[in-house]
Amino acid sequence: MPTPILHHFDLSPFAEKARLALGLKGLAWRSVEIPMIMPKPMLTGLTGGYRKTPVMQLGADIFCDTRRIVQALEQWQPVPTLFPTGDTGLGLALSHWSDTAFFEPGAGLSMGMNDELPEPLLADRKAFFEFMDFDRLDQEIPHLLTQLRAQASLVDRQLADGRDFVTGAAPGWADICAYFPLWMARGFLANAGEILAPFARLPDWEARVAVLGHGERETITAEQAWAEAREAEPLGEPRVDPDDPLGLSAGQRVSIAADDYGRDPVEGELLVLDVDEVVVLRETPELGRLAVHFPRMGYRVSAV
Numbered sequence: 162m163p164t165p166i167l168h169h170f171d172l173s174p175f176a177e178k179a180r181l182a183l184g185l186k187g188l189a190w191r192s193v194e195i196p197m198i199m200p201k202p203m204l205t206g207l208t209g210g211y212r213k214t215p216v217m218q219l220g221a222d223i224f225c226d227t228r229r230i231v232q233a234l235e236q237w238q239p240v241p242t243l244f245p246t247g248d249t250g251l252g253l254a255l256s257h258w259s260d261t262a263f264f265e266p267g268a269g270l271s272m273g274m275n276d277e278l279p280e281p282l283l284a285d286r287k288a289f290f291e292f293m294d295f296d297r298l299d300q301e302i303p304h305l306l307t308q309l310r311a312q313a314s315l316v317d318r319q320l321a322d323g324r325d326f327v328t329g330a331a332p333g334w335a336d337i338c339a340y341f342p343l344w345m346a347r348g349f350l351a352n353a354g355e356i357l358a359p360f361a362r363l364p365d366w367e368a369r370v371a372v373l374g375h376g377e378r379e380t381i382t383a384e385q386a387w388a389e390a391r392e393a394e395p396l397g398e399p400r401v402d403p404d405d406p407l408g409l410s411a412g413q414r415v416s417i418a419a420d421d422y423g424r425d426p427v428e429g430e431l432l433v434l435d436v437d438e439v440v441v442l443r444e445t446p447e448l449g450r451l452a453v454h455f456p457r458m459g460y461r462v463s464a465v
């Protein structure tokens with residue numbers, strides 16, 4: 162497997178998910194630091210508009226969203242697996258739980274209980290996090306605390322029989338999903354220790370997850386990543402499910418956008434479409450042909 166490039170920034174909780182998956186697999190990877198706020202021309206130049214963090218690059222193949230990234234990693238390097246009990250469907254389903262029910266209250270609290278956020282970051286996230294009512298964040302704090310604690314208690318309960326990890330003796334994607342909102346809370350909320358104190362099994366388990374580490378990281382520039390994209394050709398052949406309810410065909414021009422927040426659309430020619438993924442080809446003057454990969458889940462695909 163070629164060495165992947167992760168476009169991310171260190172404080173990003175979703176990037177922490179990807180970094181831990183790379184760590185669990187013991188992979189070497191290259192790191193490109195991206196800005197925390199828009200504009201991000203060196204990122205959106207690769208994706209065609211998608212601006213979320215993180216994005217993974219493999220030559221001229223660009224993988225958006227941790228749900229797609231985790232599947233690509235598992236496919237390229239199956240051992241050690243991210244699904245140690247074989248519960249792949251259940252493990253992947255947990256992404257939705259962690260990215261909404263667990264992440265959203267943590268993100269709301271990180272915004273609402275932090276007076277030191279720089280104004281440009283606040284303005285960017287106000288436009289971005291559509292699930293948050295920034296005008297009511299102050300009043301929402303007690304409710305958000307209840308929601309964060311309710312999810313944390315599920316993880317604590319799962320560890321009640323003395324197991325080391327969420328699904329048993331070995332770490333996996335389920336741990337990474339359950340861990341990253343806590344990583345965010347402990348990193349961004351001054352009183353996280355107090356908020357999470359009732360869940361006594363969490364700290365030791367969190368320490369075990371943190372030990373997975375981030376693999377072998379090397380820093381490169383965005384220009385180096387672009388040069389690699391320019392020199393490579395997208396991998397993969399056209400493959401469009403003829404029974405897909407949207408009735409689209411390979412080569413057709415489509416637009417893809419997240420259906421939750423950060424809905425910036427990406428346009429291209431349809432290359433792959435099945436229940437799991439959607440891939441478009443983009444022809445760009447600066448970088449030649451790029452294939453941009455998304456999970457099918459959570460993305461709206463429309464004919465242009």
Ligand SMILES: N[C@@H](CCC(=O)N[C@@H](CS)C(=O)NCC(=O)O)C(=O)O
Pocket residue numbers: 173174175176197198199212213214215225226227228260289423
């Ligand atoms: N569904 C996406 C969510 C990614 C996401 O929301 N990332 C946050 C950072 S943790 C983000 O993009 N924030 C705005 C930004 O980085 O520009 C995924 O799983 O990768």
